[in-house]
Amino acid sequence: MIKHDNSSRELIAFRIGEQEFCVDIMSVREIRGWAPATVLPKSPPYVRGVINLRGAILPIVDLAARLGFQPPEPTVRHVIMVAQVGTQVVGLLVDAVSDILSVTDDAIKPTPDVASDMAKTFVRGVLAIEGRMISLIALDNVLPTLEPIAA
Amino acid sequence: MDAMAAVKQTFFQECEEQLAELETGLLAMERGEAESDTVNAVFRAVHSIKGGAGAFSLEDLVQFAHVFETTLDHVRNGALEPTADVMGVMLRAADLLADLVAAARDGLSVDSGRSEVLVTELTALSPGGVGADTEEEDDLSDFSFTPVTVAFDFSDAPADAGRSYTITFKPRPELYAKGNETALVLRELERLGQMETSCDASALPQLAELDPEGAYLEWTIRLTTEKGEDAIREVFEFVEWDSSLTIQASDADADVDSGAGSTEDAFAALLRSIQGDETALPTATAEIIPLPLAEEREAVVEVEAQPAKASAARNGSGGANANANAAAPQTIRADLERVDRLIDLVGELVINQAMLSQRVMEAGHVPGSAVALGLDELEHLTREIQDCVMAIRAQAVKSVFQRIPRLVREVASMTGKQVRLITDGEGTEVDKTVIDRLNDPLTHMIRNAIDHGLEKPEVRIAAGKPAEGVVRLSAMHRSGRIVIEVADDGAGINRARVKAIAAEKGLIAADAALSDEEIDNLIFLPGFSTASEVSNISGRGVGMDVVKRSIQGLGGRLSITSRPGKGSTFTMSLPLTLAVLDGMVVTVADQTLVVPLTAIIETLQPKPADVHGLGGGARVIAIRDTFTPLIDVGRELGFRNTATDPLVAVAILVETEGGRRSALLVDTIQGQRQVVIKSLESNYRHVPGIAAATILGDGRVALIIDVDTVIANSQSDATILEPVLAAAG
Numbered sequence: 001m002i003k004h005d006n007s008s009r010e011l012i013a014f015r016i017g018e019q020e021f022c023v024d025i026m027s028v029r030e031i032r033g034w035a036p037a038t039v040l041p042k043s044p045p046y047v048r049g050v051i052n053l054r055g056a057i058l059p060i061v062d063l064a065a066r067l068g069f070q071p072p073e074p075t076v077r078h079v080i081m082v083a084q085v086g087t088q089v090v091g092l093l094v095d096a097v098s099d100i101l102s103v104t105d106d107a108i109k110p111t112p113d114v115a116s117d118m119a120k121t122f123v124r125g126v127l128a129i130e131g132r133m134i135s136l137i138a139l140d141n142v143l144p145t146l147e148p149i150a151a
Numbered sequence: 152m153d154a155m156a157a158v159k160q161t162f163f164q165e166c167e168e169q170l171a172e173l174e175t176g177l178l179a180m181e182r183g184e185a186e187s188d189t190v191n192a193v194f195r196a197v198h199s200i201k202g203g204a205g206a207f208s209l210e211d212l213v214q215f216a217h218v219f220e221t222t223l224d225h226v227r228n229g230a231l232e233p234t235a236d237v238m239g240v241m242l243r244a245a246d247l248l249a250d251l252v253a254a255a256r257d258g259l260s261v262d263s264g265r266s267e268v269l270v271t272e273l274t275a276l277s278p279g280g281v282g283a284d285t286e287e288e289d290d291l292s293d294f295s296f297t298p299v300t301v302a303f304d305f306s307d308a309p310a311d312a313g314r315s316y317t318i319t320f321k322p323r324p325e326l327y328a329k330g331n332e333t334a335l336v337l338r339e340l341e342r343l344g345q346m347e348t349s350c351d352a353s354a355l356p357q358l359a360e361l362d363p364e365g366a367y368l369e370w371t372i373r374l375t376t377e378k379g380e381d382a383i384r385e386v387f388e389f390v391e392w393d394s395s396l397t398i399q400a401s402d403a404d405a406d407v408d409s410g411a412g413s414t415e416d417a418f419a420a421l422l423r424s425i426q427g428d429e430t431a432l433p434t435a436t437a438e439i440i441p442l443p444l445a446e447e448r449e450a451v452v453e454v455e456a457q458p459a460k461a462s463a464a465r466n467g468s469g470g471a472n473a474n475a476n477a478a479a480p481q482t483i484r485a486d487l488e489r490v491d492r493l494i495d496l497v498g499e500l501v502i503n504q505a506m507l508s509q510r511v512m513e514a515g516h517v518p519g520s521a522v523a524l525g526l527d528e529l530e531h532l533t534r535e536i537q538d539c540v541m542a543i544r545a546q547a548v549k550s551v552f553q554r555i556p557r558l559v560r561e562v563a564s565m566t567g568k569q570v571r572l573i574t575d576g577e578g579t580e581v582d583k584t585v586i587d588r589l590n591d592p593l594t595h596m597i598r599n600a601i602d603h604g605l606e607k608p609e610v611r612i613a614a615g616k617p618a619e620g621v622v623r624l625s626a627m628h629r630s631g632r633i634v635i636e637v638a639d640d641g642a643g644i645n646r647a648r649v650k651a652i653a654a655e656k657g658l659i660a661a662d663a664a665l666s667d668e669e670i671d672n673l674i675f676l677p678g679f680s681t682a683s684e685v686s687n688i689s690g691r692g693v694g695m696d697v698v699k700r701s702i703q704g705l706g707g708r709l710s711i712t713s714r715p716g717k718g719s720t721f722t723m724s725l726p727l728t729l730a731v732l733d734g735m736v737v738t739v740a741d742q743t744l745v746v747p748l749t750a751i752i753e754t755l756q757p758k759p760a761d762v763h764g765l766g767g768g769a770r771v772i773a774i775r776d777t778f779t780p781l782i783d784v785g786r787e788l789g790f791r792n793t794a795t796d797p798l799v800a801v802a803i804l805v806e807t808e809g810g811r812r813s814a815l816l817v818d819t820i821q822g823q824r825q826v827v828i829k830s831l832e833s834n835y836r837h838v839p840g841i842a843a844a845t846i847l848g849d850g851r852v853a854l855i856i857d858v859d860t861v862i863a864n865s866q867s868d869a870t871i872l873e874p875v876l877a878a879a880g
Contacts, residue, residue, distance in 0.1 A: 037852075038844075038851060038852040039742060040831075040835075040841070041790065041839075041840060041854075042788070042789050042839055047835075049852075050831070050852045051852060052851065052852050054495075055496060055498055055499035055502075055829070056495065056834065057829045057835070059835040088833070088834045090834065143835065143836070144836070
């Protein structure tokens with residue numbers, strides 16, 4: 001994470017359904033329109049498949065499904081945020097990118113204590129901006145981990 | 152210390168190159184092509200290794216390299232004839248040197264007995280025996296690798312080395328026209344004693360006016376030598392008439408301190424500037440004696456080259472010697488990852504260009520319009536770029552072939568056979584991905600050829616053949632693949648025995664009627680090994696079946712032809728790159744998949760009478776009297792839940808690496824295509840049943856089926872069904 005003066009940072013905000021989320025802008029490489037993905041056999045439901053990103057094979061994670069929402073039927077209006085997660089590059093399917101936020105660290109409030117595992121796994125904090133609530137999510141766990149396939 | 156480690160790593164990398172050069176040179180000498188260039192190259196290789204090893208205090212390596220070098224020097228100056236016996240020792244010495252380098256790199260040690268034996272042998276070859284003491288000290292000062300000490304010690308040089316001569320030497324153009332070379336003359340001269348050289352370049356014209364075949368330099372040489380003027384004249388014997396030459400004797404004593412502006416000072420200054428204030432470098436403790444000029448120059452080049460990692464410059468370590476000016480191809484070292492990225496991008500460019508052409512045509516531009524012509528041009532350019540980029544990664548098989556002569560020597564001595572290796576087509580290029588995986592199968596094939604193919608010398612003589620067997624290793628390009636052949640002139644396959652063994656091991660029925668070809672191919676069956684006693688060399692439990700499978704794993708094929716009494720030939724055919732694969736593009740449940748062509752035996756349209764259900768959804772298909780499991784790819788990969796009707800589908804008969812056959816059921820076949828292999832793991836993870844991905848002409852991703860796992864998975868599914876089958880059967 002790049003910290004500017006007064007430990008301010010830039011976040012990229014996006015929508016999934018009625019909810020707003022954001023991730024650190026430094027992890028986002030590019031944003032592109034939805035294109036049909038090639039289905040991968042025996043993959044979790046939130047993995048939409050793979051697409052060709054200039055010669056590299058890019059897995060597409062349906063972030064709505066990953067976060068436990070009703071997955072959308074993707075249209076041309078949906079976008080894919082290409083993000084760096086560790087050493088891998090992943091495409092995240094979201095409804096739309098809404099904003100670039102410049103915030104200081106103290107504007108990020110701790111995640112409210114909720115029971116949802118999903119929230120604990122992904123949400124790192126919440127922001128209140130102009131009456132909106134935006135959840136800051138971490139991308140470390142968006143890809144499925146290598147769990148043994150049940151025989 | 153990190154910097155030191157990096158330099159050390161470079162040293163070992165360069166050792167590899169030097170060792171390769173050494174071996175190539177020695178083999179050329181063994182064939183009787185002992186030109187002075189070759190001998191010099193061999194000498195330089197050992198010398199450079201010794202020099203570097205000295206800097207890193209690798210004592211074992213230095214000591215052995217020194218003895219080796221001393222013996223080589225006798226060959227170089229003609230005192231020792233490079234006979235077959237001598238070369239045999241030399242080659243074994245080169246092997247040991249390679250082992251010592253490897254041991255030094257990995258921090259291990261080599262059996263000192265081996266080194267002692269060779270030291271004795273090498274020393275015995277030297278005409279002067281052990282006592283080449285003066286030379287030894289000469290070399291000691293040099294392998295210290297710290298020429299700076301040398302430079303400081305010049306004032307202490309003993310001046311009683313005889314008379315001093317001042318020689319002026321001005322070559323005329325005819326000298327060069329006749330193929331003579333000043334540098335060689337000067338080098339010869341410096342053998343006579345202590346020498347200072349200065350060059351008067353004042354006659355050198357501006358570049359524009361320079362005649363490339365002219366001669367503009369005048370050399371002034373101060374030589375202190377015990378030899379007389381005659382010896383000096385002898386050096387100039389062949390160039391005297393094409394140059395102006397004066398030789399004047401002067402008083403030796405007057406000479407010692409007169410070196411102002413001399414070469415030594417220049418070198419000392421250069422060295423100081425190179426080394427800066429770095430005093431922590433290892434310094435020589437050996438007593439220093441003035442060096443012959445050439446040694447100094449080499450040392451300087453090495454110091455210069457190390458920081459720059461300029462292996463190319465160092466390759467011709469004689470780079471210092473003017474005679475190495477002959478243009479060696481220049482090379483650079485590049486990070487493989489960058490090259491791979493470039494290849495990826497160019498592949499993408501090709502796809503993109505194809506898509507663009509298609510869109511332009513769809514937009515109504517007719518062929519021949521300006522836009523279409525421009526696109527044609529673009530297509531040519533992209534293809535050319537692709538070829539060039541692929542060529543960057545291509546390497547000559549030489550790097551693999553170079554390891555073979557040593558292997559042959561080892562196996563030959565272990566089996567007590569006499570073997571001559573002939574290699575052909577070393578320059579054949581193939582992608583690096585293939586080169587890296589060629590070594591193991593090739594090693595096994597060579598071992599097999601010597602151990603099983605060739606007969607013992609007495610048997611050969613009895614059969615009227617020369618005692619020495621020949622193994623021929625060749626590489627060539629054939630229809631877009633690389634073909635590597637290992638041929639021996641041995642006894643050929645003993646078919647009666649092969650058949651008996653196969654029957655004994657239950658691999659075939661005892662009364663099976665097999666053609667010669669079928670019998671020959673029995674040796675590729677798992678569990679087949681003809682060696683009656685398990686030898687150290689071939690019978691390590693891995694047989695030709697392993698070789699065949701590893702070659703198939705590379706998308707290659709292995710075949711054998713054999714003639715009794717004349718020998719056998721193993722032919723291995725491989726794709727030129729592992730970055731691409733020949734595949735059959737098929738459709739399954741609206742998904743496009745690729746089946747590797749190497750696994751496919753045939754495709755067929757199932758007939759109603761051929762397909763039989765076994766219950767529990769398992770089906771078999773009858774193909775020419777055998778029942779083969781029918782695997783529904785769409786269901787197996789989870790693309791659909793209902794079984795495909797085999798009558799509207801296509802069956803692809805495939806063979807696994809283990810040799811088992813199955814039929815894959817797919818919806819339609821789109822065609823056959825060469826596809827670029829892309830990793831799924833780099834951004835995702837391994838997917839069971841899928842080997843990799845590729846990008847098709849329309850820019851979409853298609854998955855490449857891993858035939859073996861698909862079949863294995865379907866069989867593990869089937870085991871669950873076994874009780875059902877048992878009940879049904």
